[in-house]
Amino acid sequence: MRKLALPEEILLTVEKPARYLGNETNAVHKEKETVDIRFCMCFPDVYEIGMSHLGIQILYDMFNKREDTWCERLYSPWMDLDRVLREKKIPLFALESQDPVKEFDFLGITLQYEMCYTNVLQILDLSGIPFFAADREEADPIVIGGGPCAYNPEPLADFFDLFYIGEGETSYFELLDRYRENQKAGGSRRDFLKMAAGLEGIYVPQFYEAEYGEDGILASFQVKEAYRGIAKDRIKKQVVSDLSGTYYPEKPVVPFIKAVQDRVVLEIQRGCIRGCRFCQAGMIYRPVRERDLEFLKQRAGAMLKSTGQEEISLSSLSSSDYSRLKELVYYLIDEFGSKGVNISLPSLRIDAFALDVMGKVQDIKKSSLTFAPEAGSQRLRDVINKGLTEEVILNGAREAFQGGWNRVKLYFMLGQPTETEEDIEAIAVLSDKIAREYYKLPKDQRNGKVQIVSSTSFFVPKPFTPFQWVRMCTGEEFLEKQRFLSGKLKEQLNRKSIQYNWHEAELTMLEGVFARGDRQLGAALLSAYQKGCMFDSWSEYFHYDRWLEAFEENGIDPMFYTARERTKEELLPWDFIDAGVTKAFLWKEYERALAGQVTPNCKVQCSGCGAGVYQAEICVQKGRA
Amino acid sequence: MKLRIKFSKTGTMKFISHLDLMRYVQKALRRAEIPVAYSQGFSPHQLLSFAAPLGLGDTSEGDYLDLTVHSMGEPEEFLEKINREMNEEIRLLSVSVQEDKTKPSMALVAAADYCVNLREGHGIAIESFPEFMGQKEIVVRKKSKRTEQEVDIRPMIYSWGMDADGFRRQQEEAEEPLCPVQKVYEEGLTPICYLRLSCGSSSNVKPDLVMEAFCKWLGTEYEPLAFQIHRLETYADLSGGEGKKKFVPLKDQCVP
Numbered sequence: 001m002r003k004l005a006l007p008e009e010i011l012l013t014v015e016k017p018a019r020y021l022g023n024e025t026n027a028v029h030k031e032k033e034t035v036d037i038r039f040c041m042c043f044p045d046v047y048e049i050g051m052s053h054l055g056i057q058i059l060y061d062m063f064n065k066r067e068d069t070w071c072e073r074l075y076s077p078w079m080d081l082d083r084v085l086r087e088k089k090i091p092l093f094a095l096e097s098q099d100p101v102k103e104f105d106f107l108g109i110t111l112q113y114e115m116c117y118t119n120v121l122q123i124l125d126l127s128g129i130p131f132f133a134a135d136r137e138e139a140d141p142i143v144i145g146g147g148p149c150a151y152n153p154e155p156l157a158d159f160f161d162l163f164y165i166g167e168g169e170t171s172y173f174e175l176l177d178r179y180r181e182n183q184k185a186g187g188s189r190r191d192f193l194k195m196a197a198g199l200e201g202i203y204v205p206q207f208y209e210a211e212y213g214e215d216g217i218l219a220s221f222q223v224k225e226a227y228r229g230i231a232k233d234r235i236k237k238q239v240v241s242d243l244s245g246t247y248y249p250e251k252p253v254v255p256f257i258k259a260v261q262d263r264v265v266l267e268i269q270r271g272c273i274r275g276c277r278f279c280q281a282g283m284i285y286r287p288v289r290e291r292d293l294e295f296l297k298q299r300a301g302a303m304l305k306s307t308g309q310e311e312i313s314l315s316s317l318s319s320s321d322y323s324r325l326k327e328l329v330y331y332l333i334d335e336f337g338s339k340g341v342n343i344s345l346p347s348l349r350i351d352a353f354a355l356d357v358m359g360k361v362q363d364i365k366k367s368s369l370t371f372a373p374e375a376g377s378q379r380l381r382d383v384i385n386k387g388l389t390e391e392v393i394l395n396g397a398r399e400a401f402q403g404g405w406n407r408v409k410l411y412f413m414l415g416q417p418t419e420t421e422e423d424i425e426a427i428a429v430l431s432d433k434i435a436r437e438y439y440k441l442p443k444d445q446r447n448g449k450v451q452i453v454s455s456t457s458f459f460v461p462k463p464f465t466p467f468q469w470v471r472m473c474t475g476e477e478f479l480e481k482q483r484f485l486s487g488k489l490k491e492q493l494n495r496k497s498i499q500y501n502w503h504e505a506e507l508t509m510l511e512g513v514f515a516r517g518d519r520q521l522g523a524a525l526l527s528a529y530q531k532g533c534m535f536d537s538w539s540e541y542f543h544y545d546r547w548l549e550a551f552e553e554n555g556i557d558p559m560f561y562t563a564r565e566r567t568k569e570e571l572l573p574w575d576f577i578d579a580g581v582t583k584a585f586l587w588k589e590y591e592r593a594l595a596g597q598v599t600p601n602c603k604v605q606c607s608g609c610g611a612g613v614y615q616a617e618i619c620v621q622k623g624r625a
Numbered sequence: 626m627k628l629r630i631k632f633s634k635t636g637t638m639k640f641i642s643h644l645d646l647m648r649y650v651q652k653a654l655r656r657a658e659i660p661v662a663y664s665q666g667f668s669p670h671q672l673l674s675f676a677a678p679l680g681l682g683d684t685s686e687g688d689y690l691d692l693t694v695h696s697m698g699e700p701e702e703f704l705e706k707i708n709r710e711m712n713e714e715i716r717l718l719s720v721s722v723q724e725d726k727t728k729p730s731m732a733l734v735a736a737a738d739y740c741v742n743l744r745e746g747h748g749i750a751i752e753s754f755p756e757f758m759g760q761k762e763i764v765v766r767k768k769s770k771r772t773e774q775e776v777d778i779r780p781m782i783y784s785w786g787m788d789a790d791g792f793r794r795q796q797e798e799a800e801e802p803l804c805p806v807q808k809v810y811e812e813g814l815t816p817i818c819y820l821r822l823s824c825g826s827s828s829n830v831k832p833d834l835v836m837e838a839f840c841k842w843l844g845t846e847y848e849p850l851a852f853q854i855h856r857l858e859t860y861a862d863l864s865g866g867e868g869k870k871k872f873v874p875l876k877d878q879c880v881p
Contacts, residue, residue, distance in 0.1 A: 002637050009850050012682045017640040023712060256645050308652030340669050363667045
């Protein structure tokens with residue numbers, strides 16, 4: 001039998017033991033004696049979620065292409081196993097070799113959302129790696145963070161040796177080369193960190209110092225005296241200019257158990273032309289870059305063949321903006337549809353093409369239409385620069401209803417800048433208008449009753465967006481907005497057809513604290529973890545009271561980070577990162593938002609956001625690169 | 626054409642649940658590009674079904690699945706093609722072509738043979754097992770999803786033995802030699818008894834239930850983790866429900 005880190009008695013008593021086995025289809029196995037570098041790639045959440053993440057699949061494939069490197073995977077052990085590991089003092093292990101994480105050269109942790117920060121500490125703790133980077137010794141793995149939350153790494157600065165800012169395809173190999181050089185030369189951990197600090201996109205938090213004023217606001221942030229000339233003043237985001245000439249897996253790992261994404265994922269483009277002002281992904285992944293159609297066709301076929309998956313999903317922030325979408329989708333339907341392959345198209349604008357495709361690939365009776373107007377009124381949609389108009393929504397819905405659909409999902413946000421009661425009421429009115437549109441159909445053409453599900457989340461201002469300066473609502477304000485909307489929905493004619501879903505305000509508050517947090521939060525994060533906070537995004541394990549205690553004990557006022565408006569002049573904790581989009585552009589966008597002015601998308605006109613320096617095709621065409 | 630395939634599930638694959646195993650095989654068939662027949666309708670699925678679910682943690686060298694394909698080619702090549710797409714702990718062992726009118730194995734399955742193994746570090750007074758089996762009835766509390774009732778499982782234990790030879794002597798009808806169990810096994814296991822138990826949708830006795838009853842009879846605590854259950858073979862009953870049971874392995878033609 002394959003060697004497993006966990007004894008049988010444990011595997012037979014925990015939920016879903018397959019989470020911890022490794023050896024899935026397409027998992028990569030190497031002889032550890034034949035490699036120089038062992039990299040453990042971690043998604044700090046439960047297996048089924050982590051396995052659904054495309055970024056890790058890309059890096060896993062890319063790292064394992066190197067002969068000198070063996071990259072393995074790691075996910076958060078679920079609560080039941082967490083208890084057992086602590087009790088029996090079993091060190092956390094990587095899936096492929098089942099070897100302890102502590103034996104690895106690198107522990108890479110992807111930071112996809114703020115609510116996984118306590119799980120980062122769980123991983124370090126169970127692996128037996130000191131929490132603080134400063135306390136780590138030569139034999140400990142180099143702990144490196146990446147992903148969208150690395151664009152404001154400061155709340156986690158104490159716990160990471162390195163952060164990689166941007167897309168992994170560009171600088172990682174250089175980093176690994178340096179590591180090997182240092183290893184061969186007998187250099188120390190610190191020698192390597194110094195070498196790494198010289199690379200583009202790499203941030204070594206220990207080499208910087210932050211000072212805060214009496215008001216708690218960041219007063220200065222700079223390279224420590226001893227590391228001047230070694231560490232960079234500004235860390236430049238890494239971007240792949242040509243997405244078709246780079247790594248993309250042909251053999252993604254296929255889990256034994258059903259993952260959240262139980263399908264092949266084809267990333268058709270990166271970045272987004274839209275420029276919605278609340279959206280961090282839309283800003284930090286700029287500029288938009290499309291993958292070549294032939295490249296996508298080839299990869300789609302190769303991945304379906306190597307995985308045996310029955311579904312392929314196109315992934316991007318806004319699929320409808322991919323210029324050759326029709327060709328791609330019809331190719332996939334023609335080529336694979338007859339083989340029983342299902343095609344899923346999230347983030348598609350509802351129009352005649354979308355309805356045609358959806359009618360071909362989905363069971364209309366079971367599927368629903370999705371719109372994300374994000375705000376109820378046109379005024380507020382202009383403020384947030386969401387191009388979707390009521391007319392487009394109602395036309396799309398009408399055509400869909402004529403085509404046999406009767407379910408609609410709507411996504412909105414509460415608490416965006418300048419929001420008034422009229423804007424909130426408009427959510428209820430729009431939901432009702434869509435239902436009315438349905439009942440305009442002659443009775444014999446209707447497919448039963450219409451079902452509308454309106455969901456609201458709470459707006460969290462994020463770094464590197466035009467709203468990075470704004471005041472976030474308090475929990476009470478959020479709940480008041482929610483109650484108001486709930487009341488307004490009950491006043492609508494079609495209230496019985498409208499279902500209302502909402503998010504929890506307390507979790508949103510916590511997300512708000514860490515999204516725009518600074519280094520002062522590190523101690524509170526550790527306290528919260530030590531009080532037992534973990535898997536915060538799982539409501540059954542979210543303990544807001546423990547968090548409040550942790551903040552209190554560490555002298556942190558959460559409202560300082562959430563419900564405080566920043567001035568234009570304020571030094572923001574993430575200002576040292578150059579994400580392409582400039583602070584000046586973001587401020588201009590903020591002013592335009594307040595004036596209710598929309599900004600055209602990148603295909604219509606260049607707005608000079610700053611991401612043109614990456615020389616992407618669209619920027620070159622528009623003459624700003 | 627309807628195929629019945631015998632397979633084994635050993636090693637770490639015992640931690641893969643029945644549903645996940647089904648998904649695993651479905652994907653392997655697609656990777657191997659087997660011309661599997663699909664059901665009709667809007668979301669077609671492979672015509673694939675399993676005879677009798679194996680409990681999580683149990684291993685087997687005698688499980689079956691039914692598969693409908695458009696063509697098979699050479700049986701050995703066919704099996705090899707699929708085996709290449711799966712890890713070595715799941716092996717397709719043999720394939721037989723079934724008549725179109727044959728019932729699915731799920732409906733045919735009537736009994737299964739098991740070897741019960743004791744894990745290292747555990748003990749049990751197995752020498753008393755013959756005495757336990759000598760009882761006229763063995764009443765256990767059987768829990769279903771809703772109800773809990775007392776059932777006499779003795780009639781559902783068709784035969785038993787303390788070793789493979791003894792077990793076989795009880796089965797005149799057994800044509801297939803029993804496989805040497807330890808060969809496919811992990812270390813640290815001692816076979817302690819062999820059981821042929823009722824299996825299937827109408828009546829089903831898991832070996833665990835027998836061992837639990839045995840422990841209760843002994844007056845010792847039942848530790849589920851002490852035993853490793855290994856399925857050896859799965860049978861249909863060709864007696865037609867009357868008289869003596871006539872068990873044949875599912876891989877044989879089972880047109881009743």
